[in-house]
Amino acid sequence: xxxxxxxxxxxxxxxxxxxxxxxxxxxxxxxxxxxxxxxxxxxxxxxxxxxxxxxxxxxxxxxxxxxxxxxxxxxxxxxxxxxxxxxxxxxxxxxxxxxxxxxxxxxxxxxxxxxxxxxxxxxxxxxxxxxxxxxxxxxxxxxxxxxxxxxxxxxxxxxxxxxxxxxxxxxxxxxxxxxxxxxxxxxxxxxxxxxxxxxxxxxxxxxxxxxxxxxxxxxxxxxxxxxxxxxxxxxxxxxxxxxxxxxxxxxxxxxxxxxxxxxxxxxxxxxxxxxxxxxxxxxxxxxxxxxxxxxxxxxxxxxxxxxxxxxxxxxxxxxxxxxxxxxxxxxxxxxxxxxxxxxxxxxxxxxxxxxxxxxxxxxxxxxxxxxxxxxxxxxxxxxxxxxxxxxxxxxxxxxxxxxxxxxxxxxxxxxxxxxxxxxxxxxxxxxxxxxxxxxxxxxxxxxxxxxxxxxxxxxxxxxxxxxxxxxxxxxxxxxxxxxxxxxxxxxxxxxxxxxxxxxxxxxxxxxxxxxx
Amino acid sequence: xxxxxxxxxxxxxxxxxxxxxxxxxxxxxxxxxxxxxxxxxxxxxxxxxxxxxxxxxxxxxxxxxxxxxxxxxxxxxxxxxxxxxxxxxxxxxxxxxxxxxxxxxxxxxxxxxxxxxxxxxxxxxxxxxxxxxxxxxxxxxxxxxxxxxxxxxxxxxxxxxxxxxxxxxxxxxxxxxxxxxxxxxxxxxxxxxxxxxxxxxxxxxxxxxxxxxxxxxxxxxxxxxxxxxxxxxxxxxxxxxxxxxxxxxxxxxxxxxxxxxxxxxxxx
Numbered sequence: 001x002x003x004x005x006x007x008x009x010x011x012x013x014x015x016x017x018x019x020x021x022x023x024x025x026x027x028x029x030x031x032x033x034x035x036x037x038x039x040x041x042x043x044x045x046x047x048x049x050x051x052x053x054x055x056x057x058x059x060x061x062x063x064x065x066x067x068x069x070x071x072x073x074x075x076x077x078x079x080x081x082x083x084x085x086x087x088x089x090x091x092x093x094x095x096x097x098x099x100x101x102x103x104x105x106x107x108x109x110x111x112x113x114x115x116x117x118x119x120x121x122x123x124x125x126x127x128x129x130x131x132x133x134x135x136x137x138x139x140x141x142x143x144x145x146x147x148x149x150x151x152x153x154x155x156x157x158x159x160x161x162x163x164x165x166x167x168x169x170x171x172x173x174x175x176x177x178x179x180x181x182x183x184x185x186x187x188x189x190x191x192x193x194x195x196x197x198x199x200x201x202x203x204x205x206x207x208x209x210x211x212x213x214x215x216x217x218x219x220x221x222x223x224x225x226x227x228x229x230x231x232x233x234x235x236x237x238x239x240x241x242x243x244x245x246x247x248x249x250x251x252x253x254x255x256x257x258x259x260x261x262x263x264x265x266x267x268x269x270x271x272x273x274x275x276x277x278x279x280x281x282x283x284x285x286x287x288x289x290x291x292x293x294x295x296x297x298x299x300x301x302x303x304x305x306x307x308x309x310x311x312x313x314x315x316x317x318x319x320x321x322x323x324x325x326x327x328x329x330x331x332x333x334x335x336x337x338x339x340x341x342x343x344x345x346x347x348x349x350x351x352x353x354x355x356x357x358x359x360x361x362x363x364x365x366x367x368x369x370x371x372x373x374x375x376x377x378x379x380x381x382x383x384x385x386x387x388x389x390x391x392x393x394x395x396x397x398x399x400x401x402x403x404x405x406x407x408x409x410x411x412x413x414x415x416x417x418x419x420x421x422x423x424x425x426x427x428x429x430x431x432x433x434x435x436x437x438x439x440x441x442x443x444x445x446x447x448x449x450x451x452x453x454x455x456x457x458x459x460x461x462x463x464x465x466x467x468x469x470x471x472x473x474x475x476x477x478x479x480x481x482x483x484x485x486x487x488x489x490x491x492x493x494x495x496x497x498x499x500x501x502x503x504x505x506x507x508x509x510x511x512x513x514x515x516x
Numbered sequence: 517x518x519x520x521x522x523x524x525x526x527x528x529x530x531x532x533x534x535x536x537x538x539x540x541x542x543x544x545x546x547x548x549x550x551x552x553x554x555x556x557x558x559x560x561x562x563x564x565x566x567x568x569x570x571x572x573x574x575x576x577x578x579x580x581x582x583x584x585x586x587x588x589x590x591x592x593x594x595x596x597x598x599x600x601x602x603x604x605x606x607x608x609x610x611x612x613x614x615x616x617x618x619x620x621x622x623x624x625x626x627x628x629x630x631x632x633x634x635x636x637x638x639x640x641x642x643x644x645x646x647x648x649x650x651x652x653x654x655x656x657x658x659x660x661x662x663x664x665x666x667x668x669x670x671x672x673x674x675x676x677x678x679x680x681x682x683x684x685x686x687x688x689x690x691x692x693x694x695x696x697x698x699x700x701x702x703x704x705x706x707x708x709x710x711x712x713x714x715x716x717x718x719x720x721x722x723x724x725x726x727x728x729x730x731x732x733x734x735x736x737x738x739x740x741x742x743x744x745x746x747x748x749x750x751x752x753x754x755x756x757x758x759x760x761x762x763x764x765x766x767x768x769x770x771x772x773x774x775x776x777x778x779x780x781x782x783x784x
Binding site for chain 2: 300301385387388389390391392393394395396397398401405406409410512
């Protein structure tokens with residue numbers, strides 16, 4: 001039987017508790033570190049390797065698979081694994097020949113970033129233009145200016161002539177003007193003229209191409225107009241890499257996702273998240289604060305009130321997907337369906353509000369975060385010194401005036417804390433949002449120039465849902481998953497900033513009102 | 517002899533209605549189902565300082581709070597009896613309680629300035645009355661702060677937070693806040709118990725000056741203070757009004773044995 005002295009017991013206790021705290025800290029830090037590491041890989045230009053697979057043997061035999069450019073060590077693993085699988089299938093009954101993989105780092109390989117979001121690698125050959133002449137890369141800037149001028153001309157024709165003419169013809173069609181009416185013939189002739197000019201321009205633009213060879217030495221060409229950027233990833237200096245990463249970060253928060261959400265940016269998701277969260281805060285803040293004021297200031301101190309309080313606290317523990325199902329069943333089907341019947345009956349059976357959308361998502365999230373706001377507002381109200389209330393009453397203030405002028409300003413840090421906690425929660429929630437309006441790709445933003453400018457019934461994109469979707473579809477694809485990690489990092493950053501601002505605002509308000 | 521001339525004592529039994537600020541008739545108060553005040557009858561003279569003394573829990577603060585109906589903020593509260601002021605019963609159902617409290621101001625034991633500027637603290641009651649005209653507010657703020665003997669100390673920082681003031685200054689600010697409403701009666705609930713002796717002296721001087729403009733009722737644990745400041749004194753014990761007379765006679769030759777025991781420190 002071990003016996004410890006008093007001093008030893010104390011040491012063991014302090015060591016044990018300290019260890020737990022240290023483990024907690026390590027877990028937290030490694031989580032953040034891992035997400036940041038994985039996420040920043042999305043912005044950092046990676047090295048490119050040429051991989052060729054040969055039959056194994058004493059000497060390198062024939063290549064069995066075409067050479068390929070890959071970007072990182074993990075890609076090489078995936079690449080060679082896929083070849084092993086392929087060979088296994090091919091020679092199922094023959095002798096198993098293990099392939100040998102040769103990885104080379106080639107210095108002058110180019111990375112071509114396309115406007116579509118794709119990244120292609122190859123060795124540069126030449127630039128071909130409409131005059132059937134070939135240029136070296138030095139002429140790239142001049143050639144690019146040519147293409148830009150041509151494109152300007154083309155868009156000028158489209159905007160100034162073609163669109164208007166097309167509209168005129170459409171209106172003639174609508175008015176059922178006959179095919180051989182002179183007005184129609186004139187319009188049609190104009191249209192054909194400008195269309196042919198546009199076609200010529202298009203041809204000219206398409207003649208500008210960049211020709212590359214791939215890892216196996218085969219040529220391929222790319223339209224110059226499709227190319228966004230051209231650089232040698234294996235020869236970048238630190239400064240180049242940093243500026244590349246900075247540009248990519250700007251693009252990440254300002255562009256739409258491309259290539260099935262594996263490249264491009266997350267602007268629509270960021271926008272949708274912020275808009276939904278703002279809407280939710282507008283709904284939940286007054287509602288929650290008023291409920292808390294009633295519970296704390298007006299409700300009699302009896303059993304019913306404590307039962308209500310317990311219910312409110314328990315509401316915070318209800319699984320969020322339950323709120324999602326409730327939002328779908330009540331808000332979308334019942335409320336939305338009735339709104340459609342009452343106000344949008346002409347559009348039925350296609351639903352307007354009777355379908356998941358921004359407003360229902362905000363309402364569901366407001367319901368979900370209501371307990372947080374109520375509890376922290378009540379906490380704030382409880383902190384108001386009793387003397388201030390009596391002081392206010394003694395100066396002839398009524399109950400409402402007392403609450404409005406003395407109690408609420410002092411309770412405002414509590415309300416603030418509640419709202420921002422709610423905002424942070426809503427920014428990170430996924431399950432209910434999938435059910436009530438967040439989608440993985442929305443064709444248009446919920447706010448645009450079209451009347452009524454903010455479209456409550458539209459579906460929207462949300463960062464949490466975007467991360468969920470990215471993770472779900474890239475379980476084996478490491479290349480695509482780096483965007484998911486980057487979005488995860490952004491989500492983490494948003495929640496972190498929101499929490500930090502909550503703490504700052506609360507401390508400021510507390511300094512102002514509670515130094516007694 | 518000199519003191520007698522100064523104080524010009526009235527006989528409490530023969531107060532006329534004009535000389536009476538508050539007339540308490542058969543007042544009993546229950547808090548949390550226990551009787552705190554039992555059949556109190558007393559007349560509080562106008563423009564005089566009346567002190568309430570007695571040990572803790574004897575009901576003097578409750579009696580004070582009955583004069584502006586602050587007791588009603590307690591949850592389990594019941595009363596019977598009447599308090600008359602200016603010829604009307606303030607416990608009448610038609611009485612406007614908010615307006616009553618502007619006529620009967622109150623200052624509490626702990627200074628409780630609002631977390632606003634000094635200026636806004638003094639204006640608080642006026643703004644609730646709907647007075648917003650800047651010039652008249654300025655005038656009232658200056659007058660109230662002068663009356664509360666605080667003007668010289670704060671005139672250069674009227675718009676600083678009131679919470680930056682010292683305890684004694686805060687208590688005078690709270691008094692100024694009550695004075696801004698020009699109350700007929702000012703109730704002081706142990707106004708100096710949280711303050712140091714020198715500040716206490718300041719506040720006592722201030723109270724002495726206040727009786728020119730209003731009736732002052734003060735609750736205190738400090739016997740010397742009651743003797744120094746007040747014109748009349750009431751001794752309460754376990755919810756009963758034991759003795760009520762002018763301070764000189766109450767403190768020099770009390771009629772009741774209980775009073776004598778208390779003021780000589782034999783109990784309480």
